[in-house]
Each structure stands twice: as structure tokens, then as C-alpha cells.
Amino acid sequence: MTSMSVRVDAEIKARWDKLSEEHGLNASHLIRQAIVEKLEELEDFYVVRKRLSEPFEPVRAEALWEELGLED
Numbered sequence: 001m002t003s004m005s006v007r008v009d010a011e012i013k014a015r016w017d018k019l020s021e022e023h024g025l026n027a028s029h030l031i032r033q034a035i036v037e038k039l040e041e042l043e044d045f046y047v048v049r050k051r052l053s054e055p056f057e058p059v060r061a062e063a064l065w066e067e068l069g070l071e072d
Contacts, residue, residue, distance in 0.1 A: 006031075
């Protein structure tokens with residue numbers, strides 16, 4: 001594992017410290033978790049953005065249901 005330095009306003013740091021202390025939270029673990037969640041969100045966003053920027057052929061809903069084996 002490697003370390004990373006992040007600068008935040010004193011107010012944000014105070015809020016973080018207070019919350020961590022009041023609830024016995026591991027601040028480093030929560031920050032790592034928040035970074036991972038944001039990374040996953042951004043990675044998904046850019047995949048969708050790329051796919052939507054490329055031409056695509058619309059598919060009829062009926063054909064999709066049939067292909068999935070869910071037709072009525």
C-alpha cells in the first residue's frame with residue numbers, strides 16, 4: 001500500500017475528525033473507501049460517455065426481450 005497526501009480546508013478536517021472520534025471510525029479506512037467509490041463512479045461514467053459518443057443501431061424492445069428469452 002502507498003500513501004497519498006490530500007489538502008482540505010481546516011473546517012472539513014475538523015468535521016472529519018469530530019465524526020471519526022464521536023463514532024469510533026477509522027478515518028483512513030473511510031477515506032480509502034470514499035476514494036474507491038468515487039473512482040468506480042467516474043470509471044462507469046466515462047465508459048457510458050464513450051459508448052454514447054459512438055454511433056449505435058437502435059434495437060426494438062421486442063427483439064431484445066426475445067434475445068433475452070423473456071418474450072411473452
